[in-house]
Amino acid sequence: MTIAERKMTRRIGLCRAMTAALLFSAPFGLQAKIDGSEVYEPVAPTIDQARANILIARQLQFTHFRDLGISNELSGDVFDAYLDYLDGQRIYLTQDDLKKFSQIRTQLGSALKTGQLQPGFDIYNVVQQRIIERLQFALGVIDEGIDKLDFSSDQSILLDRSEADWEADTKALDALWIKRLKNAVLAQRLNGSDDETITDNLTRRYEGQLKRAYQARSEDAFQAYMNAFTGMWDPHTSYFSPRTSENFNINMSLSLEGIGAVLQSDNEYTKVVRLVPGGPASQQGQLGPADRIVSVAQEGEKPVNVIGWRLDEVVDLIRGPRNSVVTLEVIPSSATDETLTETIAITRDEVKLEEQSASKDVIHLKGDGGTDYTVGVITIPTFYADFQAMQAGDPDYKSTTRDVRQLISELEADGVDGLVIDLRNNGGGALHEANDLVGLFIDEGPTVQIRNSNNTVQVLNDEDPSVAYDGPLVVLTNRMSASASEIFAGAIQDYGRGLVVGSQTFGKGTVQAVRPLNHGQLKITQSKFYRVSGGSTQHKGVIPDIEIPTRIDKTRIGEDALDHALPWDQIEAVPHTRYFDFSGIIDELRKRHEERFSSSPEFSLLQKEIDFLKEQRAQDSVSLNMDTRKSQHEQIEQTRLTIANARRELRGEEPFASLDELDDWQDQQAADLDKTDEELDFVIREGGQIMADMLKLDSQMASIDEPTQFAAQAQAQ
Structure with missing residues (x-):
């Protein structure tokens, strides 16, 4: 034509x-x-x-x-x-x-x-x-x-x-x-x-x-x-059509093959809810939660615009053979304008269990007075268990708790003084693994309460009296820590077993069941999680003892950002041990953290990024004048380049000469799935610094005959 x-x-x-x-x-x-x-x-x-x-x-x-x-x-x-x-x-x-x-x-x-x-x-x-x-x-x-x-x-x-x-x-x-x-x-x-x-x-x-x-x-x-x-009852209750029900869980289908992303409909867009740890999208590094997909392109073909498409059809388009490339055009969650898009190429693959496994690291720190501390770090991307191997009777089946127990043993052999558990971006997983993982750090006792729609309450317990680790503990969380992560972090906090550091968690504290209909299926919320102290994890999540700012926009991501989310409430607490009372040192820990924050170039740069993103998100309109828009665009891009070069300067690297050079570098980094970061990120290191402060303060308090040492307190109770 x-x-x-x-x-x-x-x-x-x-x-x-x-x-x-x-x-x-x-x-x-x-x-x-x-x-x-x-x-x-x-x-x-x-x-x-x-x-x-x-x-x-x-x-x-x-x-x-x-x-x-x-x-x-x-x-x-x-x-x-x-x-x-x-x-x-x-x-x-x-x-x-x-x-x-x-x-x-x-x-x-x-x-x-x-x-x-x-x-x-x-x-x-x-x-x-x-x-x-x-x-x-x-x-x-x-x-x-x-x-x-x-x-x-x-x-x-x-x-x-x-x-x-x-x-x-x-x-x-x-x-x-x-x-x-x-x-x-x-x-x-x-x-x-x-x-x-x-x-x-x-x-x-x-x-x-x-x-x-x-x-x-x-x-x-x-x-x-x-x-x-x-959706009037809550945002996690939904109807699945017969076609959707055939796969049942679009989320699971995408988790196991394709790009490893959980998607949902968001008006006329398909939105990324979260990335599956160890999956292609997570490893590639550019796609993020709350990004909205505009188009999908197969290798060597023109992009197909998917605005207004049904979710199941977008999923079908993203799926494909292993080792093939799919290219997504997305509106980043940080974009101020829905026409500002990025193109992300992802190689399809399966998500392998071993790529989601817990891993360990060791950091060496100097505390006040020149004291050296060795801190172990265990990163847990998800709460996993190889159910097939378990059911087959394999004595060596993989699970979060079994792997973490082994990592603790190895770290103790390295002589660590304290332990940091990193649950950032951990969206949950197997409930029984969260229950068992709490058991590695406490004697016998309750871990979580589950209240059903008929108001009956079930209490899950750790029935194993053995403790894998009784030393000082810090748990790192962020806004993407959800569900089972919140159960673990909440229990550690309630038991006084360790400090929670980071940002407020997601607040997903409900349990759904899928019920068949004559036509499709209904996913319905039937129960709610409560901490052993009685407060629900729903809506509020877990509030950290020491807060670290985050780039994530809490007004767009989190349970309290969803319409008709069930509210926070509380039930009676269940009897549980209190291993340590941090009230005597928490103010000093926060003070020392804030002093490091104010003097640290890395924290200063993070705050600059957060302020920049907030400023962009606060814009409720954009100009349609070419000259004005061009000036605004150049200012935004220059700020992005300035922040990137400031980070390179901290690492002793040459600055980027232009935005094109920055974009090329980002594409190269994202494509390099074998890249390694030799230096642990500064949030983990700050968790270690808080641990070092905790050890120093605990030692000081013990020297004046206050019975507050971690090991002694745990044994006494």
């Missing part, structure tokens, strides 16, 4: 879209020919889906941990959540559409009880219609030529419209979409693309989204509607 023919087709499509918009005076029974060839066929619910809806409603009301009835108030909340899912950035619907939906708002609750799905499907069909109209409009503007867009005015665009008002009418939406196009063109121009390339990129993006809109299925509407409904 020639450019002239394509433009004519666009114009026909736009006219028909406008005509269709005028014809549809009510959000029911839509059917429209949007361009010269495609027809949007409204989707309709099936009998199987209606039955599944009734079963889901019953399960939620009678078996979910949260006691929540289906009321008129809930009806309005489901309505809002459903619209947020379908049009979270408020770029498709108008206030006129919302007025037509107003009669449905209070009806959804009673309809969902009885399997009446048509109201939800009516909303879905209207949104699909509006998506098609918007994409046709955008493609029409592109065909007119992006050189006709004006970049000399002082216009700006809101980056996050999730809290904005819907535009009043179609004319206002047209103006918004022209701004969106300007923003996309500006970002690509600043990244060095010419107008021909930009036109091709945007055309392929919007044509791909348009194709997905035309291919909407009844199951898409049902899954979106049910997840808006189930």
